[in-house]
Amino acid sequence: MNFSSIRLVAFDLDGTLWLGDALLPGALQSVQSLSARYRIAYHTNNSTRSDAEVADKLRRLGVVADPEAVHTSTTATARHLVEEGLSGICVIGSSGLRRTLENHGLRLVDDASASHVVVGMDVEIDYHRITMALQVLLKGGLFIACNADANFPVEGGHRLPGCGAMVGAIQGAVGRGPDRLIGKPSPCILAQIAAQHGLRPEEILVVGDSLESDIAMARAFGSPAVLFGAVAGDASEAGVVRVADHAGLLAWIEGEIGVGWR
Numbered sequence: 001m002n003f004s005s006i007r008l009v010a011f012d013l014d015g016t017l018w019l020g021d022a023l024l025p026g027a028l029q030s031v032q033s034l035s036a037r038y039r040i041a042y043h044t045n046n047s048t049r050s051d052a053e054v055a056d057k058l059r060r061l062g063v064v065a066d067p068e069a070v071h072t073s074t075t076a077t078a079r080h081l082v083e084e085g086l087s088g089i090c091v092i093g094s095s096g097l098r099r100t101l102e103n104h105g106l107r108l109v110d111d112a113s114a115s116h117v118v119v120g121m122d123v124e125i126d127y128h129r130i131t132m133a134l135q136v137l138l139k140g141g142l143f144i145a146c147n148a149d150a151n152f153p154v155e156g157g158h159r160l161p162g163c164g165a166m167v168g169a170i171q172g173a174v175g176r177g178p179d180r181l182i183g184k185p186s187p188c189i190l191a192q193i194a195a196q197h198g199l200r201p202e203e204i205l206v207v208g209d210s211l212e213s214d215i216a217m218a219r220a221f222g223s224p225a226v227l228f229g230a231v232a233g234d235a236s237e238a239g240v241v242r243v244a245d246h247a248g249l250l251a252w253i254e255g256e257i258g259v260g261w262r
């Protein structure tokens with residue numbers, strides 16, 4: 001990997017920097033060491049919290065982070081809607097998603113007269129809301145998914161249903177998948193990070209624990225990537241750099257750019 005061109009390290013959050021409400025061992029050391037040399041950004045498919053709320057959580061856990069460094073699928077969705085001039089949105093999602101869309105000046109419509117449907121993580125989704133989304137999509141609205149993650153890790157080795165379960169409910173009703181996918185593995189979030197910093201794809205190193213989302217996003221955008229942690233699935237394919245933990249990440253970077261960089 002040509003490390004000399006790297007200007008920014010883009011960390012995934014769930015499963016890479018933290019699990020539930022605890023930082024992973026060595027995560028703070030990783031961020032502190034790398035931030036002395038590189039700009040740092042954080043990306044997450046989380047569609048329930050705003051960037052500011054995620055930055056608050058990072059700070060609570062001891063990681064100094066500005067909201068501008070945080071890139072959620074929530075905010076990426078709002079920015080995409082604004083860029084595309086899409087409004088009159090029916091939301092399947094959390095109050096955090098609704099608030100983020102409204103803060104970007106988007107008009108939300110809570111009935112079948114809406115123009116488009118945005119689907120995020122929604123722990124209260126029910127038949128009534130699926131019906132509303134179906135009516136909007138049947139009259140030609142766009143089906144926009146914050147992400148399509150099947151499930152996500154929490155403490156204790158458990159996993160919980162992700163946004164993909166909500167997307168699947170709407171998909172099952174309307175008989176087609178999303179027209180737009182904003183979160184990983186779509187390159188949308190990485191493109192927004194690159195635009196914010198004025199960087200080219202090869203100047204961003206993506207670190208994440210999912211081959212299917214983090215590494216796929218990096219590839220779609222043309223950025224180098226590191227697969228973090230013990231993951232299920234085949235990570236043995238050519239071109240995937242893999243590190244076991246944060247100590248391994250720092251050791252690998254040291255090997256790439258030379259001892260004494262810290």
Ligand SMILES: [Mg+2]
Pocket residue numbers: 012013014015016208209210
């Ligand atoms: Mg992850």
